Amino acid sequence: MLTLTHLAKTYPNGTQALGGINLTVAAGEIVAVIGGSGCGKSTMLRLIAGLDHPTAGSVKVDDLVIDQPHPAVGVVFQEPRLLPWLSIADNIGFGITDLPRAEREQRVSRALTRIGLADYGRHWPRELSGGQAQRVAIARALVAQPKVLLLDEPFSALDAFTRLSLQDALLSLWAAQKPTLVLVTHDVQEAVALADRIIVMQPHPGRIFLDIPVDLPRPRDRLSDDFFRRERQVLRALDGSLTVDSDPAKADADNGQTNAAAMWW
Incomplete structure (x- = not known):
């Protein structure tokens, strides 16, 4: 279980990036974090990763x-950041060199198969x-089998x-181990396609505006009416998160208002 308790970050110049975040993510749960510029998404991810x-x-x-x-916490960044002097297999096994060779090779081979690159180990x-x-x-x-995997706009x-x-x-790899996933994204469709819950952030300072459950069965049909309804719900929440002193309950209501939805990113 991942737990954030009153998590806050103020930089030396006085900028309050996070204004106190309380969030619990269950083991094996996938949570997407989405919100406007300056809402503290990346700051929160860095704090969870222990990088700040x-x-x-x-x-x-x-x-x-x-x-x-x-x-216990793994990170996937926007760029692959592979080491060019190592083969694909050695890149995958880079973080588990402390394991016995046989186990390391088995994990790497299994991972290559799951990502559809079984024949690329020596490339x-x-x-x-x-x-x-x-x-x-x-x-x-x-492959290091972290309890929590953080993904910072990986696609x-x-x-x-x-x-x-x-x-x-990603869902196929996740299903094999069921780590907790926290995904930062700007893509509403991606959030609805992947997440069990979507956390909509509000800026200045960064805080949680709305916690939206996504109770659609997997695999998810991106063309279904239920999927579109969830997308509209998230867009309304994003719209509301940009309004000063807005009420999350009103943003969550099905009022069809998305005046600022095109500007949130």
């Missing part, structure tokens, strides 16, 4: 306080497409077709 220190509050994975990078990063490279980055993070640089394919690949 909060001004107040805490991050815990089960009973473990996260105040520095820890094997080099330069030989991969952008989508293939990001598959390797996700496999590298999951934002990819074309729409590749993005859809990678969303399905």
